[in-house]
Amino acid sequence: MLAIEGNSDYAKEEYLEAELNYKRSLNDEAVNSNKDATIYNLGNSLFQQKRFDEAVEQFNHVVTTSKDKSLRQKAFHNLGNVYLEQKNYEEAIPVYKEALRLNPADEEARYNLSYAKWQMKNESEEQKEERQEENQCDNPKEDENKEQQEKKEEQEKEENEEQQEQDKEQQENKDEQEKQEQQEDQEKQEGEEGEEKEEQQPDEKEGEEGEEQSEPNEEENQKEPSDTSSTGQPQEPQEAQQLSKDQVMQLLEALKNEELKVQEKLMKQQDKGRAIRSDKDW
Secondary structure: OHHHHHHHHHHOOOHHHHHHHHHHHHHOOOOOOOHHHHHHHHHHHHHHOOOHHHHHHHHHHHHHHOOOHHHHHHHHHHHHHHHHHOOOHHHHHHHHHHHHHHOOOOHHHHHHHHHHHHHHHHOOHHHHHHHHHHHHOOOHHHHHHHHHHHHHHHHHHHHHHHHHHHHHHHHHHHHHHHHHHHHHHHHHHHHHHHHHHHHHHHHHHHHHHHHHHHHHHHHHHOOOOOOEOOOOOEOOOOOOOOOOHHHHHHHHHHHHHHHHHHHHHHHHHHHHOOOOOOOOOO
């Protein structure tokens, strides 16, 4: 987590790095489970960089919003330390008192409270006016640290933009490569389908020729019998014509004559097949 990295940087006295990690952690609410503690630590990192006004802002946020009594007591303590560093004894005294109210065992806060009271009591009017003027002036050290922070943040911003541009370019190259691969696969598939189609065409042609050869036979098989009409219906039998008596006699006579002719023909054939007996004795 970023807050843990900030704690590690703070332990190594890398206060600027700690500050940046604490701020990143606060921006990422999904991973920041203890926001008040992170704000308190951010105030400490700013205090170490002598950026007292910014530190006061963080500590004031904790003492007014946090429900953690221990965390609020520490924030009051450190808020008193900020005012003590600024020689703002009027503000330091009440916050040290609040820190002692929440934790009477805080001996450091008790000592600092006594020191602030003594300084305020023994301070001359001239010293007081001089101190107030100093507090109203900008702190050179604070400005220097702030400038370093802004420079660091600007550098990180540029690095992030450069990284985003690289990621975008890589994604575009990846999309282009995938598109090209899809096009190649499609062309390959179309080529294979074309080859299969060409292989199938000779078989289809042979099948068509076979069908053409079989058509005449089918036409012959489809011819109607001779006893059917053009409509496909069987013809009705015609009534037999009645013969006259003379016609019947003529027909019988013709049949009789025909029968005699057949009998004569048969007899001639039988005579030819008989052996001829010879009277000579050899």
